[in-house]
Amino acid sequence: MNKQAITEVIDVWKSFKTVQAVRGISMRIQPGEFLALLGPNGAGKTTLVEMIEGIQKPDKGEIYIEGKSWNGNEKELQNIIGISLQETHFIDKLTVAETLMLFASFFRLDRGRVNEIIEMTGLEEKRKSYVVNLSGGQRQRLALGIALLNKPKLLLLDEPTTGLDPNARREVWEILRKLKKDTGTSLILTTHYMEEAEQLCDYVMIIDHGQVLREGSLHQLLRDGNDDMMIEFTLNSPFPEGLDHSLDFNIQWDDNSRKAIAFVKNIETDLLRLLSFLREHDLQPGNLIWRKKTLDDLFTTLTGRHLND
Amino acid sequence: MIERIRENQFSQLILAHLKETIREPGVLFWGIIFPILMSLGLGIAFTQKSDSIRKVAIIDDSTRVQLPVGKKLLISDFLKNNQAKNVIDPHYKNCRQITIRDDKLGNLSVLFLTMAWEEAMVKLKQGELNLVLMEKNGQLEYHFDPLNPDAQLTYLKLSKFISRPGTQVSENTDMIVPMTLKGTRYIDFLIPGLMAMGVMMSSMWGISYNIIDKRSKKLLRRMVATPMKKTAFLSALITVRTGMNFIESVLLFIFAALVFHISIQGSIPALFLIFIAGNIAFAGLAVFISSHTRNTEVGNGLINVVVMPMMILSGIFFSYHNFPDWSITVIKNMPLTMLADGIRSIFTEGAGLTQIAIPAMILSGGGIILFIAGLKMFRWH
Ligand SMILES: Nc1ncnc2c1ncn2[C@@H]1O[C@H](COP(=O)(O)OP(=O)(O)OP(=O)(O)O)[C@@H](O)[C@H]1O
Ligand SMILES: [Mg+2]
Numbered sequence: 077m078n079k080q081a082i083t084e085v086i087d088v089w090k091s092f093k094t095v096q097a098v099r100g101i102s103m104r105i106q107p108g109e110f111l112a113l114l115g116p117n118g119a120g121k122t123t124l125v126e127m128i129e130g131i132q133k134p135d136k137g138e139i140y141i142e143g144k145s146w147n148g149n150e151k152e153l154q155n156i157i158g159i160s161l162q163e164t165h166f167i168d169k170l171t172v173a174e175t176l177m178l179f180a181s182f183f184r185l186d187r188g189r190v191n192e193i194i195e196m197t198g199l200e201e202k203r204k205s206y207v208v209n210l211s212g213g214q215r216q217r218l219a220l221g222i223a224l225l226n227k228p229k230l231l232l233l234d235e236p237t238t239g240l241d242p243n244a245r246r247e248v249w250e251i252l253r254k255l256k257k258d259t260g261t262s263l264i265l266t267t268h269y270m271e272e273a274e275q276l277c278d279y280v281m282i283i284d285h286g287q288v289l290r291e292g293s294l295h296q297l298l299r300d301g302n303d304d305m306m307i308e309f310t311l312n313s314p315f316p317e318g319l320d321h322s323l324d325f326n327i328q329w330d331d332n333s334r335k336a337i338a339f340v341k342n343i344e345t346d347l348l349r350l351l352s353f354l355r356e357h358d359l360q361p362g363n364l365i366w367r368k369k370t371l372d373d374l375f376t377t378l379t380g381r382h383l384n385d
Numbered sequence: 386m387i388e389r390i391r392e393n394q395f396s397q398l399i400l401a402h403l404k405e406t407i408r409e410p411g412v413l414f415w416g417i418i419f420p421i422l423m424s425l426g427l428g429i430a431f432t433q434k435s436d437s438i439r440k441v442a443i444i445d446d447s448t449r450v451q452l453p454v455g456k457k458l459l460i461s462d463f464l465k466n467n468q469a470k471n472v473i474d475p476h477y478k479n480c481r482q483i484t485i486r487d488d489k490l491g492n493l494s495v496l497f498l499t500m501a502w503e504e505a506m507v508k509l510k511q512g513e514l515n516l517v518l519m520e521k522n523g524q525l526e527y528h529f530d531p532l533n534p535d536a537q538l539t540y541l542k543l544s545k546f547i548s549r550p551g552t553q554v555s556e557n558t559d560m561i562v563p564m565t566l567k568g569t570r571y572i573d574f575l576i577p578g579l580m581a582m583g584v585m586m587s588s589m590w591g592i593s594y595n596i597i598d599k600r601s602k603k604l605l606r607r608m609v610a611t612p613m614k615k616t617a618f619l620s621a622l623i624t625v626r627t628g629m630n631f632i633e634s635v636l637l638f639i640f641a642a643l644v645f646h647i648s649i650q651g652s653i654p655a656l657f658l659i660f661i662a663g664n665i666a667f668a669g670l671a672v673f674i675s676s677h678t679r680n681t682e683v684g685n686g687l688i689n690v691v692v693m694p695m696m697i698l699s700g701i702f703f704s705y706h707n708f709p710d711w712s713i714t715v716i717k718n719m720p721l722t723m724l725a726d727g728i729r730s731i732f733t734e735g736a737g738l739t740q741i742a743i744p745a746m747i748l749s750g751g752g753i754i755l756f757i758a759g760l761k762m763f764r765w766h
Pocket of ligand 1: 092093095096097115116117118119120121122123124162
């Protein structure tokens, strides 16, 4: 059975003067699916999302929303998507309710819908406040509210929680979780926070330099090669290269943090084997910890960088 | 039904523009109070005749001169005849004042200060004195700079009385008919100019700055990603501006009518027409120059480049007829000149629709062309 995808992106490319921002990305999103685009600064997330939103035009490749391309279907597609750009300032001296009313009028929606959105985003107390006086978190909730006005089938949020404190971030997550439960909306979300992707999304694409490095469900990604536990320890001297050939897992040395990292399948047996291996070679491990592998670990092993760098 | 209209995107855009404009505290000041203050200041400075005071030095060497018999000292005679008041002045020992009454040209008070020749010359050069009087052999000598109109005026007024011994200063009985006919005063020239300038300034700053600011904040980009009509956005902005300009002009007119008794001698429909045409012209220009840049500083510069030359050249404060002939053709074709001259001709020359038709057509035609060109290259992102 092949349901029609809400969005289909086929081999999309986009360059600016000196950079190739997006280099051949494809994706397919089913109705109700939440997808995270995870990547460091400059990875090409915004460019990709804005192409899906119809704001930028790809140099090459195709984009379909409900089977329709942007060309000639602008007004129709604009009516079924909801977007929040990476950075938008709304009109400083309009109140929250007035701002929502203005955007509602573009979709021919009435005051009733504005009130629903105010309730949904928890902005009741602030409905008469000027936008300029809102906190960062309230502003992001307003942007989210505007994105949700037209009950979009596809929601695209570009870094909706960047710069927010953990509480404000959780409030946004709560709104999105509720949305997932109550509606059939699909979501494309970009983020630097792997926790955000883990909390909200069914499917994750890790991108860097305009390309997809790895993609899959959270479960698939973290069980990649069945190495789903991670052991980390410090050493006084760099781990000698090639020394780990006798083990059936790899040990990677990170010179910056002066840490060695190993991904293993079975922590009970592999940890014991690692310890005796280190003793045999006269290496003294310090600060040894082990934990479940996270997206950040995966990202680090893929790119040699941390997500938030 | 009313609710439906309120929820319409054009009405909502108008409401939003209106609210964001009037909620800026500066708008009230720059749009309404400032032009009124300016008309008040300039109007009073250039229209009202106030009492003027002139200082005249009397050179005190008459004691050394031998008087021919029967001759009187002209100056002291003059002062005595007219009961000169002694005035206490901290800077001069001997100071007397005579006021020459004149209802039509304004009263003239002359202070007569007695001092030595050298001191008088210094003060004359410093501009503190208008005239130096010296009596030699029963002859009066007037020393003053003939290029200084003030000094000339003082000379003319005084000589009329002093040279004829025994005369008393009297009211001006000449047949002078002051030009207080409405339409010929400076204020009549100024108010139409201020109205035209108000339209230009508030359109250029209001529309251009608003657009560039929204573009730089990425709000335009956000708005055009919705089914909003682009023309609805721009026309709402222009409509709000035109409405505000109308209110500002009406308030300025009411003020000028109350304070300076200014009146409109020509046709009101013509005034309305040229006003709308001017708004179209400047709205078009504003959209055109703000069509591309997303940098508010660049925007400031662009607006200034357009606005400044017109402020200076278009005869808002002073007639442009003193500029060289070759430049007048250019100046006359600037939109601000056309608008100011158009409004002025209705106010003061009683012009009607026929005289206004051509400038109104050029203004609105130019505005529409600029608007379309601006829209063609308009950058929403
Ligand atoms: N309009 C543009 N002109 C020139 N270069 C651009 C433009 N937009 C993006 N780029 C470049 O394209 C690359 C990808 O940018 P993009 O904004 O898509 O990254 P991102 O993943 O969203 O980054 P961030 O996490 O910082 O938002 C960057 O190198 C950026 O400098
Ligand atoms: Mg981005």
